[in-house]
């Protein structure tokens with residue numbers, strides 16, 4: 252994404268990781284901004300950079316001074332107990348928290364070097380470049396074809412042949428084409444949960460994002476459908492930077508290159524996934540990934 256791409260974009264049919272070493276969550280917020288870069292990421296490789304990001308719901312500070320650097324073509328897993336702020340942080344990356352009354356954010360969040368909270372940012376363009384897949388599949392009550400074609404059409408793509416090609420491309424990318432190619436005009440609501448989730452991923456791909464955010468995308472799926480989503484994530488990371496929230500430690504270990512452990516609104520530790528699961532610095536991380544947390 253070019254520096255200027257999110258600024259003043261004509262609205263089409265308007266729509267180094269910081270590795271905290273603190274031994275407890277309260278301390279970790281204090282060291283986040285000064286922690287050494289144990290897994291340094293060069294500026295050129297950095298896609299997402301958070302600098303002291305805090306998010307408040309009213310007076311409640313849900314995430315506290317998160318600083319993190321996420322590199323291109325990586326899968327980054329966000330793990331941590333319920334309520335620790337994973338979804339809040341994820342939503343801050345495409346400014347979805349803006350839609351929540353009383354929610355405000357401080358700090359800086361940059362994508363490709365550009366502060367996405369700059370008032371001049373085009374939110375439509377931002378959300379197109381930063382796709383979000385939710386825990387519960389949420390296809391539009393439209394045909395399978397229309398679920399994919401809808402976004403690009405809003406962006407002005409109207410040629411039938413081009414749309415056909417894009418729909419097939421996205422469904423193939425999402426490993427769904429073979430299962431639905433003969434029923435493209437059927438309702439998306441008739442698909443199974445796992446198919447609906449892959450359709451939602453295909454839909455997110457249709458607007459050509461750079462970043463894919465996934466909030467527990469496989470938590471409602473059986474092991475076979477989950478395996479397909481995980482294979483898909485591996486496949487997609489050659490083209491996208493993917494941030495995935497998961498409660499499934501095996502899944503985090505299988506699919507991600509880097510893992511961030513959140514606890515009570517702070518990011519306690521962030522490192523390469525193999526290190527996080529075999530030799531984490533922080534005792535809380537170790538307890539959490541080994542299931543001894545409590």
Ligand SMILES: Nc1ncnc2c1ncn2[C@@H]1O[C@H](COP(=O)(O)OP(=O)(O)OP(=O)(O)O)[C@@H](O)[C@H]1O
Pocket residue numbers: 308313331332333334335336337338339340351
């Ligand atoms: N819309 C909201 N309004 C008020 N408080 C909220 C809102 N969404 C989240 N919170 C609060 O912010 C904190 C972090 O919530 P968040 O949903 O980010 O946690 P999470 O780590 O994603 O949890 P889970 O694993 O259960 O999904 C919690 O205390 C939660 O109650």
Ligand SMILES: [Mg+2]
Pocket residue numbers: 337338339466496
């Ligand atoms: Mg959540």
